Amino acid sequence: MINIIVVLPKIEDARGIRSVLMKNGIPVLAVCSTGAQALNHLRDLSDGIVICGYKMTDMIYMELRDCLPQGFDMLLLASRAVLNDCLDNDIMCLAMPLKVHDLVNTVDLMCQTITRRRRKAKAKLKGRRPEEEALIRQAKEVLIARNNMTEQEAYRYIQKCSMDSSTNMVETAQMVLTMMRN
Numbered sequence: 001m002i003n004i005i006v007v008l009p010k011i012e013d014a015r016g017i018r019s020v021l022m023k024n025g026i027p028v029l030a031v032c033s034t035g036a037q038a039l040n041h042l043r044d045l046s047d048g049i050v051i052c053g054y055k056m057t058d059m060i061y062m063e064l065r066d067c068l069p070q071g072f073d074m075l076l077l078a079s080r081a082v083l084n085d086c087l088d089n090d091i092m093c094l095a096m097p098l099k100v101h102d103l104v105n106t107v108d109l110m111c112q113t114i115t116r117r118r119r120k121a122k123a124k125l126k127g128r129r130p131e132e133e134a135l136i137r138q139a140k141e142v143l144i145a146r147n148n149m150t151e152q153e154a155y156r157y158i159q160k161c162s163m164d165s166s167t168n169m170v171e172t173a174q175m176v177l178t179m180m181r182n
Helices: 013-023 033-039 061-067 082-083 100-125 128-149 151-165 169-181
Strands: 004-007 031-033 048-053 072-078 092-095
Touching: 004 013, 004 033, 013 031, 013 100, 031 033, 031 048, 033 048, 033 151, 048 061, 048 082, 048 100, 061 169, 072 082, 072 151, 092 100, 092 151, 128 151
Parallel strands: 004 031, 004 048, 048 072, 072 092
Antiparallel strands: none
């Protein structure tokens, strides 16, 4: 789930935005009328979206943006005149008055971007340990020696067997070594 916080000076407007998003299957974590309240909500969160207006009761959108933790994106809802000033700020913008499908599509796109970022970060963390790399290297060497494969062919063979048997490459390399030693 993507953490979404709506911050508008009039709490009724923030609740209206939440209602529109919720009706379209996009959950909203919180609605606020001040930037401080929003920052308090996202204090323990790693990423998400802050949907806000140009000016809250305690700060403007740029002050809020400067306080957002890394991993949070901002969607600014404002008049066209205000939006012309913030084109180069890494902020997604929608002109008021809003069209429901524009809001929903924009938030959905932002959610997909955050999901992709999460997957990339997770994939970076999933590195193999050195002993696992050594096992795969040994299996490749055996395949190269016994089957006259190139290194790339041996790797692809282990990879394909891994996919076909629904096991990870380390387990497949272990199976290759076990079968070739017998």
